[in-house]
Amino acid sequence: MIYYGKQSIDDSDVRAVEEVLRSDFLTQGPAIERFERRVAEYCGARYAVAVTNATSALHIGCLALGLTEGDLLWTSPITFVASANCARYCGADVGFVDIDDQTYNMSVDALEQKLRSTDRVPKVVVPVHLAGQSCDMERIHDLAKRYGFAVMEDASHAVGADYKGGKVGSCRYSDLTVFSFHPVKIITTGEGGMLLTNDAELYEKLRLYRSHGITRDPKLMTHAADGPWYYQQIDLGFNYRMTDIQAALGCSQMERLDEFVARRRYLAARYDELLKDLPLRTPYQSADTDSSWHLYVVRMDRDRIGKSKAQIFDEMRARGVTLNLHYIPVHTQPYYERLGHRAEECPSAMGYYAEAFTLPLYYRLTDDQQDFVVENLKAVLT
Ligand SMILES: *Cc1c(COP(=O)(O)O)cnc(C)c1O
16 A cells, blocks of 8 residues: 655664664753754754644744734644644634645735735734745745734745745744654654744743743843752743654754655656646646645546546555545634634635645655556546
8 A cells, every 4th residue: 555655764763763762861962952953054044943743833833922812823724733723722813814726825815915904913824835835935024024923834844845045944034934753744753843943032932932931041030040950930831842862863864854855856746747648737836946745736627537536535545545635624624613714714725625635755655656656546537
């Protein structure tokens, strides 16, 4: 059975983890800072904070940006639920900005329209770089300055991706960027996530929220230390710390990141070519971006295919290929419907949901396996 995503762990990864296991620190040791520096340098950002996963990263990102009860966060409906849930953890409300019909990212035209027609401007906007293709961050940044909201990029899919001559994660057009290191993503630490920023104040807050709100920094304490044992809890934080075991794996995976992305780009270009004559729309790439290709999403031409999407999934599975769908529009989840959201809010997202599905794409997918996927898709669709 061929699935949509899979990690690649080699001997260098195993050795890196083994080294930490035999060292003095399994957590709160030197591997964390090494991993943070490595990712920050790679992306061209000043600061990085490693955490337990992207969900906790989004949570403390919202807290650091000051999101609280009565505030509003906007995101895309075509994302994993975590991009929206982070606002709810802080007691804030969620709004959804419809997607662009070409890139399937948050439509910046829709964002501008929504900003123009609302009397309630969001405190935070979370653009999601779907499948690994960056959103139009420069335009979103311009709107952020004009309307006064903060921007946190959910770049869970986009480690290693490029935008306008820089790396996603540089935070050139945002306050914060979030990465996920779940095994299906571009690089993995088992579970894991990271926040990047160029803002020293946000960086300090993130470090506090990651670890109980506790500090040993005399500058942050309310009075001089009682003694060498002393620390203070100056805010309410969590234990969202990544272990050194995970960070060592992350460092080792970073050495392989460019190779991972190059292979994904090769396979995506190969899909483009192999699928040309099928009743499918292959992914659109904007000239400003170079995707990391976490996902390869196609849209079926329903007028030319006499089968339902469920039928296609079932037939492909019987032939040994598991298709996937990224994502069910978040605003139609029962939890968000209970909060008053309706499918009609985002018609483009609903159109996407009716037609889109994800083909297998990962570093270790061989050309032969990819041919197998395409042959079977041909047989099922035509
Ligand atoms: C995977 C993912 C997350 C959550 O990542 P975890 O590390 O599993 O918490 C959030 N947003 C998007 C867009 C994702 O794909």
